[in-house]
Amino acid sequence: MSFINNIKNRAKSLNQTIVLPESLERRTVEATAKILDEEIANVILIGNKGEIEKVAEGLDISKAIFVDPDSFEKMDKYVGDLVELRKNKGMTEEKAEELLKNDPLYLGVMMVKEGMADGMVAGAVNATANVLRPSLQILKTAPGTKLVSAFFVMVVPNCEYGANGTFLFADSGLNQNPNSEELASIALSSAKSFEDLVQVEPVVGMLSHSTMGSAKHADVDKVVEAVKIAKEQNPDVKLDGEFQLDAAIVPSVGASKAPGSEVAGKVNVLVFPDLDSGNIGYKLTQRLAKAEAYGPITQGIAKPVNDLSRGCTADDIVGVVAITAVQASL
Structure with a gap:
């Protein structure tokens, strides 16, 4: 179904x-x-x-x-x-x-x-x-939530990646340039939203133009710090990074670029470093891959308003x- x-x-x-x-x-x-x-x-x-x-x-x-x-x-x-x-x-x-x-x-x-x-x-x-x-x-905001954010559920036809082609993209609709703490909050909220809506275990990848230190830049440092914060706040969530997109979702690339990660190549929750990349990413996927895009869905409000x-x-x-x-x- x-x-x-x-x-x-x-x-x-x-x-x-x-x-x-x-x-x-x-x-x-x-x-x-x-x-x-x-x-x-x-x-x-x-x-x-x-x-x-x-x-x-x-x-x-x-x-x-x-x-x-x-x-x-x-x-x-x-x-x-x-x-x-x-x-x-x-x-x-x-x-x-x-x-x-x-x-x-x-x-x-x-x-x-x-x-x-x-x-x-x-x-x-x-x-x-x-x-x-x-x-x-x-x-x-909902109890225990520091940040309201927005995501899209993307359903990509004929796709073997993610949860049989289903992904969550965040934040793709609200927060312009989240800092490390905010990225961590977005990641953990998105993991819960994915599990609630898709009813599949979330595997969270924090995206960047770098994979596990392959590039050096303040933008990469932001994502690395977000990974650290998110893992400290909820070590039970399967979450890792920083990943380039292919290392996050393609098993062979993940094994090659991030051989020590249990998450690489298996990601179904994609956390983008900023709103530009998140918004561009979902629209590219929607238009070029003919994906169904459901959203923007908000998370973090005490009661749902979308x-x-x-x-x-x-x-x-x-x-x-x-x-x-x-x-x-x-």
Whole structure:
């Protein structure tokens, strides 16, 4: 069974509720119709029901839960709770009411905070910063997590590497130039995410243009230090580096370039040294290898909020909603 079909089947058994705040976007309502038809999750759409139904002409979204900010019966409670959460940052009742009535992203995140929804998916028409800002302000980071990061699950057809062609690429969507401590945090969070979602033991490779000291540069030193930190923080995770990409995933190259490593040539979780390489890497794999790319998926937020690419399709949204539903159950 494919990765995404397995995720959908897991989501179907969980009966989770996911809020989609971008309800006047056609791709969102197309995804809603598919999610409800396949019973992947319950869906909350934020906005005026009549306006949403106009956008959804020809689609069956009748089983969705519609929440109009202008008539939402829990608005007063949410306003009060938001003021309490953010009073140290200068939040007033007037500001809270304006945010919750006029910015569906804030209302959606408050629904997750209050337990009305199990997770949120947005980003088809909003920038990443706009999606994550209310999430970090209201939900904050998960216990024991120092850094919120983003990854893609890549499923490469006809590929014998990784977990039968399935990999996790991180950070490919959020942190521009992580330092050694941040790279270590990304690596350990990614290992857990891979195990949770793919249900295969993670084998983590810290990537570089160098393999085990073959090059000398401050950029290499950063990765070497990250490996040391990650191993100290969780010695049970199979993790090593620094590796060039081929030494990480190709057994023969790994054995040649890093003969003392138990990880070389077996990696399924690829941790890139910066956002440039991570983003370029996933897009190269997606376009040239015709890989399926699921993400960016966030990790490290107290409850799951996931950001879409603004070029996403309705099917992409369906997939991310299924992943979010599974994340919410973990």
